Amino acid sequence: MLSERRLEVLRAIVQDYVGTEEPVGSKALTERHNLRVSPATVRNDMAALEEEGYIAQPHTSAGRVPTDKGYRLFVDKLAGVKPLSAAERRAIQGFLEASVDLDDVVGRTVRLLAQLTRQVAVVQYPSLTRSTVRHVELLALAPARLMLVLITDTGRVEQRMVDCPGPIGETSVADLRARLNSRVVGQRFAEVPQLVQDLPEAFDLDDRGAVSAVLATLLETLVEDTEERLMIGGTANLTRFGHDFPLTIRPVLEALEEQVVLLKLLGEATDSGMTVRIGHENAHEGLNSTSVVSVGYGSGGEAVAKLGVVGPTRMDYPGTMGAVRAVARYVGQILAES
Amino acid sequence: MLSERRLEVLRAIVQDYVGTEEPVGSKALTERHNLRVSPATVRNDMAALEEEGYIAQPHTSAGRVPTDKGYRLFVDKLAGVKPLSAAERRAIQGFLEASVDLDDVVGRTVRLLAQLTRQVAVVQYPSLTRSTVRHVELLALAPARLMLVLITDTGRVEQRMVDCPGPIGETSVADLRARLNSRVVGQRFAEVPQLVQDLPEAFDLDDRGAVSAVLATLLETLVEDTEERLMIGGTANLTRFGHDFPLTIRPVLEALEEQVVLLKLLGEATDSGMTVRIGHENAHEGLNSTSVVSVGYGSGGEAVAKLGVVGPTRMDYPGTMGAVRAVARYVGQILAES
DNA sequence: TTCTGGCACTCACCACCGCTGAGTGCCAGC
């Protein structure tokens, strides 16, 4: 177990390193933080911290740098979440309130997060599977070809073509539309399958094929379409990373381009509360020198999607966490209102 | 006027420089391209080309590098468009044909372009204003609240809420829906306003307010919604740019984040045929060291949107132009089929 | 005229060198 003072030293190292981006030495530490001990003592503490793996030396005769493990301890035990100032919060709210539709909300959120944290922001669109149905629309484009449009409570619209085995009459389409809506409007997606299960039975034999096709497409859209969209922004902030550019930035950009990777990244995070993944804690190799701070957001009490930022492990954790949490909160409010 | 051989020398310089990324000298030139003259002669030609501003020296006693003006001449006069191999074309078509909806088409196109050209790809969503109407749907969400859904021939869906001055009956809604569709389906957006102008007159006085509200929203969607979306990809390719990283890459990433800039970039391009903007020809400062190759694509004969790539001025123009043209062509086909 | 070979010159790049200073580990003493 580390003594109180050693933790204090670790905290000081993290803070200084985040600020200066340079390895921090014992002398500088004692000067900038009033630990009331001498550099020599701090050196002993540092040796102990290094022994335990919380800090490391880039090379002999250089200062110390926190390791992933060091940041982890810092985040878990030593640092809080820095709340935003009232002015900042008002600004956020104002900026988000001006949104006109879902795309706009997500777009603004990404820009906001990127700007506040000066890092790369990632915002997931509200997930279909946790939303509820606002409306289902069915249009006959051709005798045996329908278009299915699904509108969610978060304002998202999904459309799919349905090719029916045979032609289906206008009245049947209208009937199906009405029945579908009366059953599923206001329901959560997860409930939908059992609610529509017996629908074909209500129709003439002639139409059952078409009805089944429509239902199949609908369920497919709900279930299979876990291909959740997301938006990223602030990639230009990557250029602030370090001096050893191409090597660091390249794999990160590559990782950010793969939606699958990002979705998994956000998905891994625990459902409630904020998640911080530091360096090698990230499964994806390209992100081994970055940290990811993510949190769920939702229109009600419950999270419908996640958002977060990706930045260097050497980031201002309290500030970043504060910004992420605040933004998530306001986005939730905006979604609930619309 | 430059002699034939000098043009030949310029072409050789461009080709070598694009290949090696290093200033090219007179000796290397004569060895790699069989210009059947001596290095000394080439040196004289180079001096002339430099005089005219087509090439430049990074510093004395270094080889020559093409200037923007040099690339321009190369593109206009010296290089053709390199067609893709049959195998590549089949691969493209196969990849795009697997698309399931518009988002998917655009997403695949971006990835394809980025991969083929190893540069940053930009694809604009088919523009609303040049599309035709496939269907208009009208849903009563509440007595005086309708949802208007507009579906375009390119598969894009736009939805808007309509708040009516007073309640409107289900039958009136159905009537309006039917009349609207019979008038506008298959029409180009530009035609719609005059086609629906007199619609309110066909309704009872009670409903005219609501009808007008719907029409107003519809027209607004058509006209005002020039907020065109686009998708970019392949930003990781920026890391291949040069060694002088942060300075080059930063402004490019920043420019790419601003949709407005990109839309303007694509918008500036001539409507038909391929456009190449080289270095300082790009209005946006951040893109002064990049070239943009863009071309329109469309489902019919006519362009509905544009796509292109952004890369270093030192790019393989013939190859890039070939890839861009081929992809645009196939995307057009796919859109026409769906 | 146009091209060529020769020659002197320039200069970026690299490897090497030695210095400096921040930072360390260790130890004896308070």
Add this chain to the structure above:
DNA sequence: GCTGGCACTCAGCGGTGGTGAGTGCCAGAA
């Protein structure tokens, strides 16, 4: 358990000299 002192390490920096690719110019050949 803390502190001051001391010897040691080593990245970074600036200066130095050599190397070679590349140039411009010129006189002579085609």
